[in-house]
Amino acid sequence: MNDFYLGIEHITDFAGYDHMLFLLSLVAWGSLKDVWRVIVLATAFTIGHSITLLLAGMGWVHADGRWIEFLIPVSIACTAAWNLRRGAGKRESWGRGLTYAITVGFGLIHGLGFSSFFRMMREDGQSIVMPLLRFNLGVEAGQLLILMVCLGAASLLRAVGVTQREQQVFLCAVTGTLAIGMAIERMPF
Numbered sequence: 001m002n003d004f005y006l007g008i009e010h011i012t013d014f015a016g017y018d019h020m021l022f023l024l025s026l027v028a029w030g031s032l033k034d035v036w037r038v039i040v041l042a043t044a045f046t047i048g049h050s051i052t053l054l055l056a057g058m059g060w061v062h063a064d065g066r067w068i069e070f071l072i073p074v075s076i077a078c079t080a081a082w083n084l085r086r087g088a089g090k091r092e093s094w095g096r097g098l099t100y101a102i103t104v105g106f107g108l109i110h111g112l113g114f115s116s117f118f119r120m121m122r123e124d125g126q127s128i129v130m131p132l133l134r135f136n137l138g139v140e141a142g143q144l145l146i147l148m149v150c151l152g153a154a155s156l157l158r159a160v161g162v163t164q165r166e167q168q169v170f171l172c173a174v175t176g177t178l179a180i181g182m183a184i185e186r187m188p189f
Helices: 003-012 014-026 032-057 065-083 093-121 129-159 164-185
Strands: none
Touching: 003 014, 003 129, 014 032, 014 065, 014 093, 014 129, 014 164, 032 093, 032 129, 065 093, 065 164, 129 164
């Protein structure tokens, strides 16, 4: 299968719902009017996971899978908690810069989770750079598809009277609670 489509399939597969929860918690405040900020956030995340995917794919970074599987829901819970702060979608330069940095950092963790999947798909001795680039472009396209559906739904909710703050609190509470449950199930100690 083409690496690009494999990336889309991997990110949109409901078996990997933890990634969808992360995206939802990341943009819990957003609607279609925030589309460009959401694209930048999704790309920041992709940059983070691309770095660790490349490093792990080249065999330069190794991580205990149990810890990565634990840290992924922890990153979701932290993102949900971070986005609960009032005005998370508003212009606050210090908070916005920190949000991008956190998003790249969590992308690094999630990339290590992707790395075992990606390594299984590669044949020994095969170049990793171009397939990885195509895979990551597919992941980015899949993320954007998921995010546009979520932002469209949020815009519809806003049209019927749901406020940004109500949406933000509800989505952060749901994603954070599910993530904490996943983290407890995956505790490596």
